[in-house]
Amino acid sequence: MKPFDYYTVTSVAQAVSLLSKHRHKAAVLAGGSDLLAMMKDRLEGPKLKLPAALIDIKGIKELSYIKEQKNGVRIGAGTVLADIASSELIAKRYPLLHQAAGQLGVPQIRNVGTLGGNLCQRPRCWYFRGKSFANCFRKGGGTCYAPGGENRYHAVFGGSNCYIVHPSDLAPALIALDARVEIASPKGSRMVPLEKFYVGPDKNILGETILGPQELLAAVEIPAPAAASRGAYLKLKERQAFDFAIVSVAVNLSVAGGSVGQARIAFGGLAPVPLRAVKAEAGLKGKALKDAIAAACKAAAEGAEPLSQNGYKVDAARGVLEEALLSLA
């Protein structure tokens, strides 16, 4: 790795103060699984520079907790993934989040990786990660190599100029649970729906979120589950151990009197952002779940624009959604 200035901070105030001083030159270090690998690869481009400073937030005690509160559960961004996966409170109240946390990474990753790190991880696109492809849009260059290249894992929705897919497992799960995130900055903090935290390449080609250079993701708040709600998280992988999703789906439904009340569905692995399946949700509401599954799955795949090698993802998306809905019917 190239040498860097290393800071250890013990409070959010210290972290954002350093971030506002160093801005784009600094990177936040938590578990380090993603960041250190990118730094070892010396991944750079016209607008992607190796960080000159790392701000290690592992020592911020106030960022590590899972708390039950009046209107749901609040999880600190520094909470280690293994603690989320093994939390009885999460397993009981949000089974789909429990399932997503248990399926991501491996013990060695979950033991150090954090909630915030999982939500802010960079895409796995092999052109973005490949040192030889410095002209990639996401590194500030002038092209996307995916449409004319090897694109079997790339986006089938919302690509337009860059075809990354969002790799997080927790993001679709938390979006289906209607979670909000707290973003801290030197001026104070703001709450944003997690769905709005992510932006596609048309809005931000150099990053996946709205997080400013002086901001830090501080916490996630999940509202209390609706009465009679049920959820499922399914992940399709090429390898059964240690793999990112080809397609994943998080489904959160409330069912009363035989028909679907609320429905929230979010996909991972399909688009540059964790993708809400709004049409499929609408197709379920007010209907008996079993009768509405086929139409909802069809609606979920509408508008897909596959590249030369990834058309199978459209079928896969329909398939995982069908399986998830059947498991809840």
Add this chain to the structure above:
Amino acid sequence: MAKEEKDPHEHKEQQKNPLAISRRTFLKGVGTTAIATSITIAPLPLPSAADAAPPPARREAWIQLTVNDTVHRLKVKSHWTLLEVLRKQAGLTGTKKFCDRGSCGACTVIVDGRAVYACSFLAIAADNRKVLTIEGLLQGGKLHPIQEAFLEHDGLQCGFCTPGQIMSVKALLDKNPRPSADEIKEGLSGNVCRCSAYPKILKSALAAARRG
């Protein structure tokens, strides 16, 4: 350098490497010219109030690392990984470097009771932590029951991934002494074996759990 008395508790590699300083060598070394010229005693960082100004940037630091119950005081660069420091400074080469990207598991060690990839852990961030490596499993010169199980059931072929596999089994059994086969597969999911000795690794882990 003045000839020092051999200390049976010191690791051989450690003695070869002048950079490797355990608490014992450090204390012994203070006052001998050769070592004194290369060491300055760094003050321990004081705990700071939550909102106080952040501590200054560091490019290197003295860290105190307890590895297999031996306290090491080491001067590390901020960009060195725990893996590099374990191998090169502490002289503990049982922990293997392969992918160096947190993908293969060869570098698995146990930090504060949890299995981690030492290649993806900054040494400077390991200050004041307790690390267990494959060398630490040896008890009074005797192999650990997990190591015995791997030998007995041929849980390896080339052996390069074995220290990492064994450390993952150790971390799993510490938490779950009687895991099912599926739980073992999950516990070892972060350790790749390119020889594909998986069935025998599983068999060895199951046997180790029975010996427990």
